[in-house]
Amino acid sequence: MIWYEVRIKTTEEAYDAVTEMLTRIGAGGVAIEDPNDIISELSKPDTLDYADDEFLSSLEDGVTIKAYFSEEVSISELTTLIEEKLKFIGQFLEVGEGFIGTSQVNDEDWSTSWKKYYKPLKLTDKLVIKPSWENYEKKEDEIVIEMDPGMAFGTGTHETTKMCSVLLEKYINHGDTVVDLGCGTAILSIISAKLGAKSVTAVDIDEVAVKVAKENCEINDVTSQVAVFRGVIDDLKKEKVDIIVANIIANVIIDISDKISSYLKKDGLFITSGIIKERKEEVLETYTKLGFECEQVDELGEWVAIVFRCLDSL
Numbered sequence: 001m002i003w004y005e006v007r008i009k010t011t012e013e014a015y016d017a018v019t020e021m022l023t024r025i026g027a028g029g030v031a032i033e034d035p036n037d038i039i040s041e042l043s044k045p046d047t048l049d050y051a052d053d054e055f056l057s058s059l060e061d062g063v064t065i066k067a068y069f070s071e072e073v074s075i076s077e078l079t080t081l082i083e084e085k086l087k088f089i090g091q092f093l094e095v096g097e098g099f100i101g102t103s104q105v106n107d108e109d110w111s112t113s114w115k116k117y118y119k120p121l122k123l124t125d126k127l128v129i130k131p132s133w134e135n136y137e138k139k140e141d142e143i144v145i146e147m148d149p150g151m152a153f154g155t156g157t158h159e160t161t162k163m164c165s166v167l168l169e170k171y172i173n174h175g176d177t178v179v180d181l182g183c184g185t186a187i188l189s190i191i192s193a194k195l196g197a198k199s200v201t202a203v204d205i206d207e208v209a210v211k212v213a214k215e216n217c218e219i220n221d222v223t224s225q226v227a228v229f230r231g232v233i234d235d236l237k238k239e240k241v242d243i244i245v246a247n248i249i250a251n252v253i254i255d256i257s258d259k260i261s262s263y264l265k266k267d268g269l270f271i272t273s274g275i276i277k278e279r280k281e282e283v284l285e286t287y288t289k290l291g292f293e294c295e296q297v298d299e300l301g302e303w304v305a306i307v308f309r310c311l312d313s314l
Contacts, residue, residue: 007066009065025085030067032063123165166298168188190220201226243270245271269295284306
């Protein structure tokens with residue numbers, strides 16, 4: 001089988017959003033080449049690898065994303081769609097160079113070789129994500145979540161997802177009710193259910209994301225706890241929950257600020273990330289003016305996660 005390889009050059013800031021977009025429009029797999037990963041690995045004091053200055057200076061700036069699509073798609077229509085999606089993302093994040101080309105590759109050239117890059121990943125001491133083909137011996141207190149790269153497994157490695165996972169583990173109590181806004185692949189919904197949430201409502205505006213989210217919930221056997229549907233916050237039932245989690249972008253987090261308290265119980269928590277450092281104060285100011293109390297702020301890389309407590313439920 002022949003596949004189309006679509007290449008996009010983007011930024012550290014935008015690569016997660018771009019990867020998510022490519023998965024949502026049907027990519028069968030996504031590979032991310034980030035020179036900063038190499039530099040970070042080589043800078044570890046216990047590394048056995050060595051690279052000279054010439055090699056390090058040869059590394060290009062930016063992140064290259066390679067996405068693979070079935071030969072059945074119209075490549076001209078696909079590239080037009082990708083360019084439209086990149087333009088939309090560019091309204092909120094610095095996308096960088098963007099679309100840089102396509103080529104054809106044989107199935108055997110990538111369908112198995114890329115799997116070597118995906119190994120079980122510990123998000124926290126308790127939470128582990130693993131691809132389906134990897135064996136993993138679960139420790140007694142661990143929670144294992146299965147997410148394949150074709151379903152955007154890679155998003156679980158991103159700083160914002162890591163921070164949200166840590167915060168969910170800290171704040172969820174057994175029997176809590178949760179809303180996951182902009183659920184994407186439903187990784188945070190699944191984590192919430194596995195941590196003991198009684199019910200989780202996962203909502204996303206993207207039809208493909210909703211389909212993938214439902215599939216992931218089935219794979220992880222949480223369909224009795226997680227309900228997935230297409231929509232926005234205004235489409236939610238007027239029922240107050242214990243926790244709302246939203247791993248989206250600062251613009252949206254600010255835009256929905258006047259609606260969050262309508263869906264949270266008094267003392268309920270809003271856990272949010274996807275906020276670049278430059279927007280942190282703006283988000284904090286917006287929510288504190290509306291009567292929310294800042295419970296916790298975490299930073300990882302260029303990203304920020306914030307926990308707000310709802311003091312006055314509407």
